Amino acid sequence: MGEAAWPPCVSDLDALYAQLPNLADDEHRITSPATDEYNCVAWVERDLDRWWEPDFYWPPDAPEPDGDDDLNCYIAMFQHLGFEPTESPDLEDGFTKIAIYAEGARFHHVAKQLPSGAWSSKAGRLHDVRHESLAAFEDSPVLGHSRPVIFLRRRSDPADEMELEEHGLLIP
């Protein structure tokens, strides 16, 4: 059959920067190879084996989004995981915070805060990225020009320095 050559010639990194136009201007570090085995929701729990989305993997007993990426159900799912609402994304001693990007009532992305105050995101089926500001994932046409609108926090383990999120495993 005549299927054209693939994977496509556009590299994953090119796709990353094309789809996240603010990333290049933000101080950042790519901390993993591209992988389609987990997404940003899984990354909050450092689950490198599962793609967290209804019809793939979704935590047992957590409410599933009704229709297309129901923001309230994502919030409820994170609360099910022990997160609670907080007002700001500012670093707070003893807590790990997450920032949920949404467009109206639609969930688009979630980033988690590192002990340094920077943020770590898994970009869809592409790379893990440590980014200095939340703006790095704003203004993406692929993410509906969504912005971080919901902030949640959870008590953190002081021994967990999030080395994997800060520096990655494979990239020195």
Add this chain to the structure above:
Amino acid sequence: MSSAVLYRASSRFFEDELADPFADDSDRSSDASVEGEGSDDSFPADAASDEVATRFALLADELAEATGVMSSTRRAMRHPAYIEILALGEPAIPLLVRRLSDAWSRPLWLRLLGSLTTFQPGANQETVPEAAAEWMRWAKRRGHRA
């Protein structure tokens, strides 16, 4: 044409398999069950013309490149290339299954397979590689030659 119409059209072929093929049933998912079922020639495994295959490749590449940072495959369902792949109908199924053999954008191909067949994209598995393997076994049972 609406997605619902496309689903119905593509599902006509699966009238003989209305039950969820990925339901917990060890006999069906085991390697042993794959053996001997590959002769089922009712599946249009290699029915895609060169024209359809080439069109599919262009659309699939476009879709994957345009949605790489999406954390939700549901969001990708609105992309024009997704709709166009659905419109290709049954001939797209073996082409999608073939893409599952590469660890690249598999959640997207699984979502499309779910849309085309109405079966569960994740095949009741916990991980993407496991789901991809289940879909490939299913395709083999249906007679698709990968």
